[in-house]
Amino acid sequence: MELNIALLAGDGIGPEVVGQAVKVVDAVAVKFGHQVNWTSGLTGAAAIDAVGDPYPDSTHEICMAADAVLFGAIGHPRYDNDPKATVRPEQGLLKMRKKLGLFANVRPTFTFPSLIDNSPLKRERIEGTDLIILRELTGGIYFGERGRKDDGNTAFDTCTYTREEVQRLAKLGFEMAMSRSKKLCCVDKANVLESSRLWRETVQDMEKDFPEVQVSYEFVDAVAMRLVQWPSAYDVLITENLFGDILTDEASVISGSMGLMPSSSIGVHTSLFEPIHGSYPQAAGKDIANPLATVLSAAMMFEDAFGLKDEAALIRTIVNQSLAEGIVTEDLAGKNKAYKTSEVGDWLAAQVG
């Protein structure tokens, strides 16, 4: 099979972690007789430096022509404390999401038995946790009208949702729930926000189409609590963009394995696979970042974008081996030897054999 993959390494540790995933994907392709066509595109601060745009048209064309996008991370501290900067790396991310129609971000959170004690949460609280947060990614306050008034002394942002946007995301949520434990939680702030009331009423209307799914409605503040109290009580959660941003990051702490958590974004034009961690600029260029989340994102890509389950399963098996044998970067090494990012990548690729 021919696999046309757009490769967006991004900023910070992005290039290093993506580089290891490429090694693994290439090895898997050789083993299974696929032909991978990688096409690289610039994004983020790297793209601002090169062409003044964090998601240039040339990169968009590469993504549109590809069957899937493998993404690293973007963001650079140079822009964080400069609220007046007019071009920011993150704008590239938002533009990319919008132009590729990546409307649903899928964030699994599960525990690795061998790493469960890395969690800040107690073992008995998290054992058995296996949840998915489905975050709406192209609407809400991220994309509404915003600006200043009153000589710059008043600022506003607008959160807008249409019924169709909610339905599209919720439908995925119901379907996912059907393929899992048939439990769906709609997270909103319907006691305050009109957009949340639209979410809640839309999801309520859809319940009749999925009579087997047991739906609960919870406020975002309550979920922010319960996620750390009893994460294993949740299965599939659906929510709007900003709540999803906050809750997925919070949830990433649960397993104690943030460096291992993959994600996908399902789109109208293509789909995108990326580690949930950020660009971690402090570690950039040091060959110390953990590449496993990106490698596991590549496994998701094999399965979800190309329907290649055996390839995905092989990658997951090899990642589990690396954990079992301690071929891991310093964040997971504890008192044992820490391997370099590139060494972990080489080891994984070699195991594909």
Add this chain to the structure above:
Amino acid sequence: MELNIALLAGDGIGPEVVGQAVKVVDAVAVKFGHQVNWTSGLTGAAAIDAVGDPYPDSTHEICMAADAVLFGAIGHPRYDNDPKATVRPEQGLLKMRKKLGLFANVRPTFTFPSLIDNSPLKRERIEGTDLIILRELTGGIYFGERGRKDDGNTAFDTCTYTREEVQRLAKLGFEMAMSRSKKLCCVDKANVLESSRLWRETVQDMEKDFPEVQVSYEFVDAVAMRLVQWPSAYDVLITENLFGDILTDEASVISGSMGLMPSSSIGVHTSLFEPIHGSYPQAAGKDIANPLATVLSAAMMFEDAFGLKDEAALIRTIVNQSLAEGIVTEDLAGKNKAYKTSEVGDWLAAQVG
């Protein structure tokens, strides 16, 4: 001294927990020679039932005439799954905050050594945690324009902040930081929201007036992570209304003592003291709810509203005694005898002696 206190019991367990605080306040007043004038007002679902308004004018007048407000909790499940209800208990809360000008919600999070193992977080992660989240309470998306368009199929909410609103809240934050460890964290989403950029630039401009305070700027998603990873790394956090709603609830889990956490809301016209827990309707009327958070809120009231530190200290000492001697409700009793709400209140009042 004459203490004019408005008493808003509210819904669910509100009346029961507030009732115990009244016993303790009355006992303390007798001991120290104060005269307490309690005036009760209706709020929440109770007020909707009685007069069709969750924060009636009569209640507002009571609050305006008082030196401080002691508040229980409001909210009723009857309204939660009815997105079309036009009058909701929570509207009373929002109206009250706005009309009383309660612009800053102060939420301390600290650990009780004897209860630290109740936390879902590991002891070594939370030991020494002593942080305050200062949440802006009368602005942002809670009070912006909202509505429907397009035959009800599009919903919008607006988040608006003015520089003055940010300054007022941030000034409190800087002052609190000065009286503590001189560390302030401004929590925003300045990589996306214009209102957050106004927050960040306003706080940056204020840094020169508080040269000793070390200010950090962090994104709300990152804080949602770090709060559960290393809560003891934080001291004073300032943030806007919706982020504060989510983060304060998340933080309430840290100590494992949610039933003990008090809060205050600082206002233009008066200030209000309340437990952080909600109306917990499932427990209403059963005499099982933990009254300690409300009793500790009364201690905050003595200290912050009336400047009566000895009275506050006495209440805190007695609460610690009740914990040490196991005179606690079922949520804290473990395998030991659980006392009723009213028994805990009677015991505390008797200890004042």
